[in-house]
Amino acid sequence: MRLMTRIKICGLTRPQDVDAAVAAGADAIGLVFYPASPRYIDLARAIELIRHVPPFVDIVGLFVNAAPTQVRAVLAAIPVHLLQFHGDEDDAYCRQFGRPFLKAVRVCPDIDLPGQMAAFPSAQAILLDAFVEGYGGSGQAFDWTLVPRELPKPIVLSGGLDANNVGDAIRRVHPAAVDVSSGVESGKGIKDAEKMRAFVIAVHRADMQ
Numbered sequence: 001m002r003l004m005t006r007i008k009i010c011g012l013t014r015p016q017d018v019d020a021a022v023a024a025g026a027d028a029i030g031l032v033f034y035p036a037s038p039r040y041i042d043l044a045r046a047i048e049l050i051r052h053v054p055p056f057v058d059i060v061g062l063f064v065n066a067a068p069t070q071v072r073a074v075l076a077a078i079p080v081h082l083l084q085f086h087g088d089e090d091d092a093y094c095r096q097f098g099r100p101f102l103k104a105v106r107v108c109p110d111i112d113l114p115g116q117m118a119a120f121p122s123a124q125a126i127l128l129d130a131f132v133e134g135y136g137g138s139g140q141a142f143d144w145t146l147v148p149r150e151l152p153k154p155i156v157l158s159g160g161l162d163a164n165n166v167g168d169a170i171r172r173v174h175p176a177a178v179d180v181s182s183g184v185e186s187g188k189g190i191k192d193a194e195k196m197r198a199f200v201i202a203v204h205r206a207d208m209q
C-alpha cells in the first residue's frame, strides 16, 4: 500500500500562519534562515514561532550556503527535526551537524538525477526543485517527466506547487513528501489559511486515488 504523502509548508514568518498550517494538517513547517529570502526569520522570531508547533509536527530549518556557525546557532536555540540545505553544499558539509537532512537538487533538462543523488549518500531524502535564478522559493515548477520512476532515495517534490497542480504532481512523481511555499501565499512570507487548507485537501485526495 502506498504511504500517505507527507506535507511540508515552508517559509512561515507569522505565528498565526503557523497555527493555520498546523490546523490545515501540515506534517512539517519550514523556517527559512537564508538572509536573502523574503521569508527569512531571525532566531528571536523562530523561537516565537516554534511555541505554536505542537508535538508530531516537524520543524525544518532551511539554509543556503550558510556558515556552519549559523547552522549551529539555530540548532542550539530551537528543536530542529530536519535540516534542509538548498544551496551548493556538499555531502560532507551537510552531514557535519549530525542531524538528518534534505538536500535540494535543482532539476534542469540534462540532469543526471541518479548521479546527483549518489553525491549525497548521507541525505535522508532529496528535495527536487526547479532550476531558476536564485536558490528557491520562486513559485516555478519544473518538468516532472524528468523524474525517473525508480530512484535510490525518497523524493520531496517542490517548486511551484499549489492546490491546483499538486494532485497531478503526486500521480506523476510519487514523492514521499511535497513542499510548498509560494503556492499557499497571499504575499511573500504571508501565508493564506484557505490556500493551505486547499493544498492539504488536494494532497489527501490524490493519495486516495
Ligand SMILES: O=C(O)c1ccccc1N[C@@H]1O[C@H](COP(=O)(O)O)[C@@H](O)[C@H]1O
Pocket: 010, 011, 030, 032, 034, 037, 038, 039, 062, 064, 086, 127, 129, 135, 136, 137, 138, 139, 140, 158, 159, 160, 161, 179, 180, 181, 182, 183
Ligand atoms: O522560501 C524561500 O524563500 C527559499 C529561499 C531559498 C531557497 C529555498 C527557498 N524555499 C524553498 O524553495 C522550494 C520551492 O518553493 P515554492 O513553493 O516554489 O515557492 C521549497 O522547497 C521551499 O522550501
